Amino acid sequence: MTSTAEAPKTGKAVFERPHIFVEEGTPWCQGCGYGAWSRALIEEIERANPAKLVAAADIACLEYMHEIIPGDITIALHGRSVSTVRGMKMAQPGALAIAFQGDGGMLNEGLNEVIHAAASGQNVLVILGNNGVFGDTGGQFTMGAPMGLKTPTSPMGRNQATHGSPIPICEMLAMLPGAAFVGRISTHDPAYVYRGQKVIRRAMEVCMAGAGFAFVECMTTCPTGWRMTPVEAVKYHEEVMLKDKPVGILKDWDPATHPPVEAPLARLS
Amino acid sequence: MNDLKDTMFMRAPEALVEASLRAGCQLFCAYPITPVEDMAEYWIKRCGEFPGALPHFTESELEGGAYMYGFGAAGGRVAFASTGTGISLISESLGWIMSAEVPCVVFNFPRAGGLSISQADYFQATKAPSHGDEKMFVLAPMGTQEAVDLTMEAFYLADLYRNPVMIMCDYTLGLTMEVVEFGPMKTEGLAPKDWALTGDRNRPRRGGLAQSAPGGVTAANVATGVDENFGTMSRGEKSARKRADKYRSFPARAELFEMEDAEVAVVAYGTMARMILPVLKLLREQGMKIGLIRPITLFPFPVAVINDAAGRVQKLSVFECNSGQMVEDVERSVAGRCPVEFYGRPGGAAPTPQEIEAELKRLIGKVEVLA
Numbered sequence: 001m002t003s004t005a006e007a008p009k010t011g012k013a014v015f016e017r018p019h020i021f022v023e024e025g026t027p028w029c030q031g032c033g034y035g036a037w038s039r040a041l042i043e044e045i046e047r048a049n050p051a052k053l054v055a056a057a058d059i060a061c062l063e064y065m066h067e068i069i070p071g072d073i074t075i076a077l078h079g080r081s082v083s084t085v086r087g088m089k090m091a092q093p094g095a096l097a098i099a100f101q102g103d104g105g106m107l108n109e110g111l112n113e114v115i116h117a118a119a120s121g122q123n124v125l126v127i128l129g130n131n132g133v134f135g136d137t138g139g140q141f142t143m144g145a146p147m148g149l150k151t152p153t154s155p156m157g158r159n160q161a162t163h164g165s166p167i168p169i170c171e172m173l174a175m176l177p178g179a180a181f182v183g184r185i186s187t188h189d190p191a192y193v194y195r196g197q198k199v200i201r202r203a204m205e206v207c208m209a210g211a212g213f214a215f216v217e218c219m220t221t222c223p224t225g226w227r228m229t230p231v232e233a234v235k236y237h238e239e240v241m242l243k244d245k246p247v248g249i250l251k252d253w254d255p256a257t258h259p260p261v262e263a264p265l266a267r268l269s
Numbered sequence: 270m271n272d273l274k275d276t277m278f279m280r281a282p283e284a285l286v287e288a289s290l291r292a293g294c295q296l297f298c299a300y301p302i303t304p305v306e307d308m309a310e311y312w313i314k315r316c317g318e319f320p321g322a323l324p325h326f327t328e329s330e331l332e333g334g335a336y337m338y339g340f341g342a343a344g345g346r347v348a349f350a351s352t353g354t355g356i357s358l359i360s361e362s363l364g365w366i367m368s369a370e371v372p373c374v375v376f377n378f379p380r381a382g383g384l385s386i387s388q389a390d391y392f393q394a395t396k397a398p399s400h401g402d403e404k405m406f407v408l409a410p411m412g413t414q415e416a417v418d419l420t421m422e423a424f425y426l427a428d429l430y431r432n433p434v435m436i437m438c439d440y441t442l443g444l445t446m447e448v449v450e451f452g453p454m455k456t457e458g459l460a461p462k463d464w465a466l467t468g469d470r471n472r473p474r475r476g477g478l479a480q481s482a483p484g485g486v487t488a489a490n491v492a493t494g495v496d497e498n499f500g501t502m503s504r505g506e507k508s509a510r511k512r513a514d515k516y517r518s519f520p521a522r523a524e525l526f527e528m529e530d531a532e533v534a535v536v537a538y539g540t541m542a543r544m545i546l547p548v549l550k551l552l553r554e555q556g557m558k559i560g561l562i563r564p565i566t567l568f569p570f571p572v573a574v575i576n577d578a579a580g581r582v583q584k585l586s587v588f589e590c591n592s593g594q595m596v597e598d599v600e601r602s603v604a605g606r607c608p609v610e611f612y613g614r615p616g617g618a619a620p621t622p623q624e625i626e627a628e629l630k631r632l633i634g635k636v637e638v639l640a
Contacts (some may be wrong), residue, residue, distance in 0.1 A: 052468035054343060072466035074342050077365055080335040087339025087347075088466065090296055090323055095468035113335070116328040268470060 018042045023257055027064040031230030033220025034061060034129055036187035038068060040197035041127065045070060045096075051266040052095035054088040056081035058105035060136040063099050079109025081115045081241045082126055083254055089124055096125070096265055103130040103144030105169050113145075114169070114215075115223060121178030121212040123262050124201055128169065128215070131222035132241060139225030143167045146240045151225070170217050174251040180212035180258050182251040186219040190235045192247065199249055206253045210262040214253075274449045281413040281442050282350075283311040284449045285376060288420040289348050290319045292409045292454050294374070296340050297322075298333030300347040303352040304378055304443035305350045330355045335363025341371035344465030345422055350376035352440075353390040356398070363433060364399030370512070372427035373434075375405070380440040381590075381617030386540060387440060389615065392435055395568040401510055404516050405433040407567040409538045413447040419565075428462070430515055437567060439590075441619070480580070516569060523571035524563040525578075527553055531560025533632045534578050536599050537588040538564050540619075545588060548625045557633050567595070575602035581628075586610040586632050590619060615638040 026035035036254035045053065053071025057063050058081045066073045082099045089097035099117075106114050106128050114126060131144035140153040148157040174182040175236055181203050185196030196218070203214040219241055221233040229237060247260065279287065282304045289297060290312075297310035297316070309326060318320035327333040333349050340347040349359060356363075356377055366373060377394060380580070381387035394407045410416035415439060423434040492569060495562040526546065528534060537545055542563040549559055562578055562585075564571050579585060584607055592615040600609050612628050614620050620628070 051470060053470055054466055054468035056339060071470055072343075072468045074339065074369070074466060076335065076338070077361055080331070080338075080362065083335030084331040084339035086332075087296070087336035087341075088343040088468070089339075090325065090336070090350050091340045091343035091345030091347075092466075097468075112329060113332055116332060120328075257357075 001131075006137075006188060017047050022178065027067055027223045028061060029222075031221060031223035032044035032061075032135075033131065033187035033218065036193045037127075037129070037185065037196060037200070037218040037220065038065065038201050040193060042068060042070065044197065044201045044204045045217070046206050047201065049267045050094070051268050052092060054085065054092055054095045055098040055100065056084040057241040058102060058110075060105060061103075062100040062102050064152060065204065069098075071096075080113065081105065082110060082113045082124070085124055086117055086120075086122055093262065094221045094266055096204075097123070098125045098127060100127050100129065102135070103128065103132060103142045104134040104214060107143035107169060111167070113223075114173070118176045118213050118215065119227055121180070121261055123207055123210055123212050123216045123245035123260075125207045125216070128217045129220060130217055131220045131225065133222050133225035135222045135225040138156070139222065140229065144169075146238065146243070149226070170215065170250050173215050177258075178213050180253040181206040181214040181249070183215070183249045184217040184219065184245060184247050186242060186243075186247050188219075188234045188238070189219045190222055195248070202249065202252070208265050208267070209253075209259040210264050211253045211255070211258065212261040220249070237260050275432040276448065276612065276637045278446065278448050279413070280307065280444075280446045281416055281438065282307045282378075284413055284417050285350075285420050285436065285438075286311045288417045288451060289374070289424070290315055290322060292346070292421045292424040292450055293321075294346045294348050294424060295321045295323055296325060296336065296345060296347045298326050298330075298347070299338050300330045300333055300351060300355060302352050302355055302441070303380075303384060304611075305352065305355070305376075308350050308376070314602070320426040328360040328411075330417065332364075334359030335367075337373045338362050338366050338369070338371055341373045342369065343364065344462045344467055346372075346428075348374040348424075349374065353377065353379045353387075353393060356390065356393060360399045363405070364401045364403065366433055367399065367403030367405055367474050367512075368401055370431040370432050372421045374427055375435045376420075376438065377432055377435055378438050378440055378443045378632050381587060381615075383570040383617055385440060385617035386590050386619050387617060388539065388541065388590040389592075391567065391589070391591065394435055394524040395570070395598075398433075398435070403512060404568055406434045406519055406569070407437050409437040409545045409565060409567050410442070410538060411563065413442065413445055414449050416442065417449045421452060422455060425459070428459050430519060431464075432515065437539065439540050448494070458636070473560055506574045519566070519569050521571040521574070522561075523574045524565060525574070526563070527554070528560035528562065528578060530558055531581075532558040532583050533629075534560045534582045534585050535588055535629070535632075536562045536575065536585060536595070537566060538595065540587050541590055544620065544622070545625055545629075548622050548629060548631045552626065552629055557630070559629055559633060564595070570602065572598075572602040575599055576604060576606065579603040579606035580606055584610060586612055586619075586628075588628075589614075591615050593609075
């Protein structure tokens with residue numbers, strides 16, 4: 001844990017970490033985007049204030065969610081957290097259920113599970129942290145990697161002939177009637193984080209209303225896995241990762257055409 | 270809630286689902302593979318009459334394994350059914366489930382390559398249901414009534430020991446139709462599941478990061494620096510030793526037939542034991558002193574029962590529908606106290622009564638080897 005010098009007490013606090021953060025700070029590498037969106041998510045949990053919260057996170061970078069999530073969480077097997085959280089939600093129907101998966105876990109190992117979950121329309125919130133690489137194991141490319149990304153397993157850059165193309169999971173899931181909400185955010189600069197937090201807020205409102213399956217893809221940098229400095233990573237992210245990837249709400253919940261699948265979730269008073 | 274009588278003439282797979290419902294099972298993960306599709310259909314047909322039972326049809330076996338983990342961890346009663354191939358598919362999840370000490374019940378109907386009897390998945394069930402050092406309790410019924418009774422008990426044992434329990438059937442039992450009687454659900458001595466991840470945010474914070482193994486169920490309402498004082502032992506070793514103690518504390522069971530004065534004893538489980546019994550009775554009437562030991566728990570294996578018998582008989586023979594798996598457990602149980610022979614029928618074959626009779630007579634020395 002890094003220590004920080006205490007700021008001089010000048011009066012009113014204008015910026016604090018979320019009160020329900022159960023650890024100080026976030027556990028990811030410097031320059032990683034996961035800290036930004038997970039903070040936004042925790043703040044939105046604090047705002048939504050569900051009475052019950054169950055979650056599952058894949059083994060890999062996102063397993064460290066257990067240090068910060070203000071609810072009950074299991075570390076699921078790689079690729080299995082969407083199904084695991086669906087199981088938890090079936091046993092605890094009144095709980096807000098959140099699955100955290102990286103792009104390796106979702107787009108490589110557990111692709112069928114997220115598609116089945118969206119098709120089912122079950123009221124769970126699925127968060128994809130997409131940085132294009134298996135960050136936890138040193139930066140091998142995933143099915144979410146942009147074309148041309150050079151990694152130890154695609155040393156000449158990802159290309160169609162050898163590695164196939166990235167999977168546009170948001171667009172695929174938005175096609176399914178069961179998906180109530182699909183959004184994509186990026187965390188590479190504060191303006192995007194601010195806009196992204198609003199997308200997460202809406203996704204959480206949708207789930208709290210009992211609407212059904214909600215999905216948010218968080219596009220982030222991975223300077224460690226990409227072997228770049230954080231500044232280079234942000235530039236690459238803007239120019240390559242976000243190319244052809246619209247950010248914002250791709251499919252919003254419309255109660256008129258998509259009736260809720262369950263009663264609104266209870267909140268802590 | 271229940272319009273079916275307590276005594277019914279039923280097919281075994283359906284009877285096991287009925288028993289699961291009566292034992293309070295709320296989620297039944299069954300993916301179509303013969304004879305498990307009948308279980309899925311029966312579950313969907315009947316679950317509406319049991320409050321809390323969900324009409325969910327599992328999309329795939331991999332997801333079934335994950336549902337079982339999540340549903341069990343969140344405090345629900347859950348079961349999974351398949352043949353050996355499906356058990357292979359959920360093997361990864363089973364490792365996680367055992368390490369996190371999540372209770373659940375697994376039904377297994379091992380088959381040979383095609384649709385025929387097999388005991389070829391004995392090792393898979395008892396030795397290595399998954400990666401890691403963990404085990405699950407394996408109960409092997411001989412007929413439908415026993416399978417029903419063990420199923421009712423399995424949900425209880427799973428909760429009591431916080432561990433998966435497997436009902437090890439076989440394909441022949443999967444096609445059997447018999448009269449069965451359903452007993453009451455057992456709950457004595459079960460503590461409330463205060464470890465369950467209910468998600469309740471009003472609950473006081475827990476004092477442990479992982480309740481079980483690394484990667485197991487974690488209560489995330491955690492405070493920091495909560496390690497108990499484990500002395501020189503790591504958290505991982507401590508929890509692994511606790512689980513090993515749990516496996517040892519589970520009482521092994523076996524049934525003995527005509528063992529009081531037996532000179533030769535046969536060891537067999539499941540349908541194989543059931544095929545042997547009428548032949549054995551016939552030979553007993555002819556004065557041949559043959560007995561049968563039928564392990565009911567395959568894990569833990571009834572080592573003491575077999576070791577004791579080995580001290581009193583001239584030889585033991587293990588009958589299995591495979592190339593020799595349980596015979597290794599019998600040999601280690603006998604520990605050299607008497608000779609151990611093996612009669613195996615692998616590849617989906619089953620012995621005829623005449624073949625069993627010939628082999629038993631050969632064992633007792635009445636007839637020399639048949640060609």
